[in-house]
Amino acid sequence: xxxxxxPELLQAGDSCLVVQFGDTIDLAVNGSVQGLRRALEQEKPLxxxxxxxxxxxxxxxxxxxxxxxxxxxxxxxxxxxxxSVAGTEGGDVLTxxxxxxxxxxxxxxxxxxxxxxxxxxxxxxxxxxxxxxxMLGFTPGFPYLGxxxxxxxxxxxxxxxxxxxxxxxxxxxxxxxxYPIDSPGGWQLIGRTPLRLFDPTxxxxxxxxxxLWIRFKPISRSDFEALARDVASGTFxxxxxxxxxxxQ
Amino acid sequence: MRLQIEQGGLLxxxxxxxxxxxxxxxxxxxxxxxxxxxxxxxVLVGNNPNDAALEITLxxxxxxxxxxxxxxxxxxxxxxxxxxxxxxxxxxxxYLSAGDVIAFRGPKGRGCRSYLCLSGGIDVxxxxxxxxxxxxxxxxxxxxxVLKAGDVLETGKTRLxxxxxxxxxxxxxxxxxxxxxxxxxxxxxxxxxxxxxGIETFLQSNYVITGExxxxxxxxxxxxxxxxxxxxxxxxxxPPGSIQVPGEGKPICMLxxxxxxxxxxxxxxxxxxxxxxLAQRMPGESVRFSAVTYDEAVHSARIEARAVEALLERRSxxxxxxxxxxxxxxxxxxxxxxxxxxxxxxxxxx
Numbered sequence: 188x189x190x191x192x193x194p195e196l197l198q199a200g201d202s203c204l205v206v207q208f209g210d211t212i213d214l215a216v217n218g219s220v221q222g223l224r225r226a227l228e229q230e231k232p233l234x235x236x237x238x239x240x241x242x243x244x245x246x247x248x249x250x251x252x253x254x255x256x257x258x259x260x261x262x263x264x265x266x267x268x269x270x271s272v273a274g275t276e277g278g279d280v281l282t283x284x285x286x287x288x289x290x291x292x293x294x295x296x297x298x299x300x301x302x303x304x305x306x307x308x309x310x311x312x313x314x315x316x317x318x319x320x321x322m323l324g325f326t327p328g329f330p331y332l333g334x335x336x337x338x339x340x341x342x343x344x345x346x347x348x349x350x351x352x353x354x355x356x357x358x359x360x361x362x363x364x365x366y367p368i369d370s371p372g373g374w375q376l377i378g379r380t381p382l383r384l385f386d387p388t389x390x391x392x393x394x395x396x397x398x399l400w401i402r403f404k405p406i407s408r409s410d411f412e413a414l415a416r417d418v419a420s421g422t423f424x425x426x427x428x429x430x431x432x433x434x435q
Numbered sequence: 436m437r438l439q440i441e442q443g444g445l446l447x448x449x450x451x452x453x454x455x456x457x458x459x460x461x462x463x464x465x466x467x468x469x470x471x472x473x474x475x476x477x478v479l480v481g482n483n484p485n486d487a488a489l490e491i492t493l494x495x496x497x498x499x500x501x502x503x504x505x506x507x508x509x510x511x512x513x514x515x516x517x518x519x520x521x522x523x524x525x526x527x528x529x530y531l532s533a534g535d536v537i538a539f540r541g542p543k544g545r546g547c548r549s550y551l552c553l554s555g556g557i558d559v560x561x562x563x564x565x566x567x568x569x570x571x572x573x574x575x576x577x578x579x580x581v582l583k584a585g586d587v588l589e590t591g592k593t594r595l596x597x598x599x600x601x602x603x604x605x606x607x608x609x610x611x612x613x614x615x616x617x618x619x620x621x622x623x624x625x626x627x628x629x630x631x632x633g634i635e636t637f638l639q640s641n642y643v644i645t646g647e648x649x650x651x652x653x654x655x656x657x658x659x660x661x662x663x664x665x666x667x668x669x670x671x672x673x674p675p676g677s678i679q680v681p682g683e684g685k686p687i688c689m690l691x692x693x694x695x696x697x698x699x700x701x702x703x704x705x706x707x708x709x710x711x712x713l714a715q716r717m718p719g720e721s722v723r724f725s726a727v728t729y730d731e732a733v734h735s736a737r738i739e740a741r742a743v744e745a746l747l748e749r750r751s752x753x754x755x756x757x758x759x760x761x762x763x764x765x766x767x768x769x770x771x772x773x774x775x776x777x778x779x780x781x782x783x784x785x
Contacts, residue, residue, distance in 0.1 A: 198623040200621055200677070200705070201733060237458055238459055251707075251736060252733065252737060323459065
């Protein structure tokens, strides 16, 4: 694990340093990305603007007229060396209720057929494990989730849909994800959550974050409608629990 | 001031300096494509550099002052601003009141984007700390979309300083956007993914801006850039100004609305000040790139910051001369030996 404490610093323009911890999609590598992000969030070095955590690197944006890049780089290297390899197991779990199938998940049966399973079995396998959110990107609030059961992997639609409603949960190859905003797309849709992953008017506009775990929980149509009402009226509180404690 | 939009123009959006703080959540910065022009334009009308203005693309809108009075200034490319049918110079503050009509005759030279700054700034609700329009998520600005006929804009509260009329930005403080100097880049973060000859191709060739050029980014056409190995990487951050080279070998330069993460190798990143330079170039024009040092990039950023400071200093020292056509009375605040006086004046003989 030594290399995880000795990242490579890459120049990404005059206002960004990319701190590269590895070149694999791997929980240990991403654990270092998250560890450095937390350390910098706590320390807030002069000139730090913001950070973009991704699979194996942390992009650190800074204001070059307010800080000296050499000083910032030296501090990043020190912080990286001091990181304990805490991994990613300690992250919180966000429960995402999903109404599977029906008009919310028009491709559930196709995913089942493709894999020789029943629709119920696809739901059981999709909701039966926690997914790690490596990063957000692609559209505002879109979580890149890792860890899907490969027995439900299904290729993208041959013909993408022109509009997929926000909250749709889909499968594309070995990936699963949630659409935060209405957008076109080719994912196989297996269900939909009433939660809003992205609400620009909320004081915390994003539900998901890199380093968080996500657990899909099957719900009934009446639950879906009740939750959708709570979300619309602003009374809904997302369920977020520490992962490590609950496993003890 | 309240303004009624009579024609929206080709692509007119409300922009400030962008929505910072959410890149890590996948939210592009958006904001002005030529931020320095916006900063200077705002200073011309007495605003903060970050206030929201109209970003105008090639063909400007047509607006009528429905109510109130204020200053306007056009900063960036000269798109042929007119007030009541008469040419009104860019880079200068003009005083407007109810009934005045703002229109555009079209670009006078090179360049395609300009900022119509209004005293008080455009008053739309900030979304996530910014008034910038991000079209792809229909968010910010006016309902997240381009302006169209029938829209109404309000400006924020301002101490109207009519004395600011005629205040202008001297040429030496304006960003140099119309030259043919190469666009300056810093190599990396994935310059090692290219062969030496690939880097040489990138730095020695002309690249033509294709028709796929918008606020998200510009696709360029020209000699193919050779990768050393894989053309794709595990998705990582895309800083604004990044020059991606997908497997086909042609560069794509990411700009204000560009996505925050992606999986193409990035050969180089434009220096911050030169993003505005590229944003003023149009499809069909060709560009070249030259690699510079980090210190040169920071030096260029400091020059821009000093230009804004210099214009702010000139503004605080500026007093317009009353013009014959103007009503011959006014109020000035005068400070003598640290004491402020309200002075009411009236012209007694023309």
